[in-house]
């Protein structure tokens with residue numbers, strides 16, 4: 001819920017935050033010239049002049065405006081230092097280009113073994129309920145400065161690289177994760193774990209990282225937020241005039257008969273997903289059930305977020321049952337991704353959260369979602385995100401047969417025994 005900030009000043013009560021929520025990002029460029037000097041020195045190119053540094057700053061702010069177009073967010077240069085835990089004003093975000101980091105091999109390193117490009121002090125702030133600063137480590141961008149390039153290209157490429165990482169880190173601070181980069185509405189699950197090959201489509205998205213193919217070439221190019229990221233930002237506090245409300249868990253949900261119906265909100269035109277919902281609750285150690293009404297030709301994405309962003313987390317399992325309430329169609333324990341795609345049986349795991357990606361729905365009706373834990377008795381808080389793409393084409397006959405075979409095999413095999421690793 002939006003907060004109205006009142007400041008008592010003399011005899012006046014001044015509302016500092018209007019009823020129309022808006023996020024102001026305070027971009028801190030203290031010591032920016034020093035950090036750029038370190039990058040140019042490391043790259044072996046001439047230092048940027050004051051005028052060139054000002055141009056890079058202006059480019060960064062302009063590119064961030066473009067990255068977040070359609071959202072109520074302003075980017076301004078901060079007057080001074082921005083603290084890590086609190087922005088200038090409640091609801092604002094900090095974005096700092098002035099710090100240094102020698103930490104290597106983090107998820108946001110340019111290549112494994114090189115220092116971090118950025119970090120977000122807020123972690124994954126799903127729904128944007130907190131305020132804080134994100135950092136872009138300007139001095140570590142020397143690999144984007146090529147000696148042989150024209151000066152204009154050097155300025156353009158470092159501007160693009162810095163703004164790309166800024167959008168990525170701020171994205172974390174607004175609730176986005178690396179795996180969101182694979183959330184492309186036009187792709188459909190091709191296996192019973194709700195996974196697909198992504199044909200490198202994730203690379204153009206801000207939340208992709210080095211390990212999923214976001215190389216220098218893509219950091220220097222025009223990028224976007226993925227369809228899934230754009231859905232999540234519709235729930236983030238302050239980013240739109242009317243963020244979509246979160247649905248609380250209700251009822252006992254202990255059996256299919258007591259499944260909690262999930263009501264979907266329509267998404268604005270221009271987004272590839274058409275309907276969405278986020279349920280917020282606490283998993284008490286026994287399976288919970290939800291129902292959802294879907295149409296033939298829909299695809300539905302189901303994501304369970306717990307370990308990703310909550311301190312009281314648990315190792316979840318998600319299952320989708322057919323309209324009969326008993327035939328298991330899709331099941332995922334740990335969401336997986338690598339450069340090829342998601343939930344493909346890779347040994348690389350993201351978290352113990354669960355994600356069923358764009359499941360094809362072949363007949364209209366009421367489907368059932370089971371939320372379970374991978375370890376008996378495990379308990380914790382969660383968010384369950386649903387995103388439906390109603391515009392999906394029905395899978396081709398060959399693909400359908402494979403899916404039916406996979407689903408049948410899974411139904412016969414029934415429940416998987418425990419989780420793999422944790």
Ligand SMILES: [Zn+2]
Nearest residue numbers: 107108168209
């Ligand atoms: Zn990241």
